[in-house]
Amino acid sequence: MTTAPAGTGRAPGPGTAPDTAGAPSPRSGRLREALRWGALRTVVLAVLLAVWQAVVSAEVWPRVLVPSPGDVWRQFVLASTVHDGVRGYGGHLLVEHLGVSLGRIATGSAYAVLAGVPLGLLIGTVRPLAVVLEPVVTFLRTLPPLAYLSLLVIWFGIDEAPKIWLLVIAALPPIAAATAAAVRAVPGHLVEAARALGSGPTALLLSVRLPSALPEILTGVRIAVGVAYTSVVAAETVNGVPGIGGMIRDAQRYNQTALVIAGILAVGLSGIVLDALLRLVERTAVPWRGRT
Structure with missing residues (x-):
């Protein structure tokens, strides 16, 4: 004889849905977690x-x-x-200085992406070019910006x-290095399967290697934008006003x-916002990352 659980009038049948009326929803759980971490940061x-x-x-x-803190505010x-x-x-508001610098960072990073991704693809797929170009990328990656600004x-x-140009040279090596490493790490069975289906070198690069390497390429772009951001003060040491780096440099001269x-x-705060936007782009462009 089957007895009903205590507090209920009947035994749960095979078609009876579990009672989730008191269970918290995933959204409310995420909200509470976000509030908890926000309180900790505060x-x-x-x-x-x-x-x-x-x-x-x-x-x-x-x-x-x-x-x-009051003086800074x-x-x-x-x-x-x-x-x-x-x-x-x-003669320029702080937001205008910041906007000019962000425009320079965006321009330099965009040129670095346009040059760095193809360069990384070549390094990762063509061995003779890798032998020649990879040391050049490593050489540029180790140079501090002030070394070549003059x-x-x-x-x-x-x-x-x-x-x-300084921001391009600073941002290009991380993108090229990340792209080359990602292309080399593409699973061999994917490449062999594409070849078995008749894919040539160009189709193999565009339809297999590049999509598979895209998550790591986007990570390289994030790192490169961060490098460009840290280099903007050096880039704006010469005739950098308007510009946040030029403003900081000018204020330093007068002990402000x-x-x-x-x-x-x-x-720093704008860098946090920019990195969050890049993370959003990364999650949107490669939603499969981190999933099996």
Whole structure:
């Protein structure tokens, strides 16, 4: 004889759906998790600001070297608004400086993608070219931007060209290296299957190698954009205003430490947003990544 579970009037039959009325939905679970992590980040930020203010109040270092959070916020506001007839810093608002730098980064990264992906495909698929070109890519990847900025200024002057070229040279090697490594890592059975179906070298590259390598290529692009972002201050040391790197460099010359920190924070926060956008593009373009 079958007895019903305690608290119910009947035994669950084979067609009876489980009772999920009290179970939390996946969306609400994700929301609670996001709120929990957001609260943790807020607490950590508050602690860091309190420690920062305590160090300033204790006068461990002179105020000109370590300004208070309030000083940095005031400079951030002044650089972002029109005050006493002065527009931001150097005649441009902070958001305009940041926008110019982001435009340079986008241009340099786009050129790096257009050149780096084909270069990586050649290195990854043509052995003689790899022997010649791979050391060149490695050589460029190890050079700090300031090492060749002066040469670019001699060649192209002090306008936009040397800045864009510096960002291209900084961003291209990670893309080429990631593409070459990804193409070499394409599973051999996929290549052999495509060849058995009659695919030639071009069709094999475009229909098998490139799609299979796309997730790692996009990771290389993300890394390259980050490299370009870290190089923008060096790129804008020469005639870089407007530009966030030029603004930071100019403020450093006049010991405006609070403005320098405000500019650094603006670069970092915008970098977080940009990386989140690139992650979104990556998830949209290769939704199969990380899944079996």
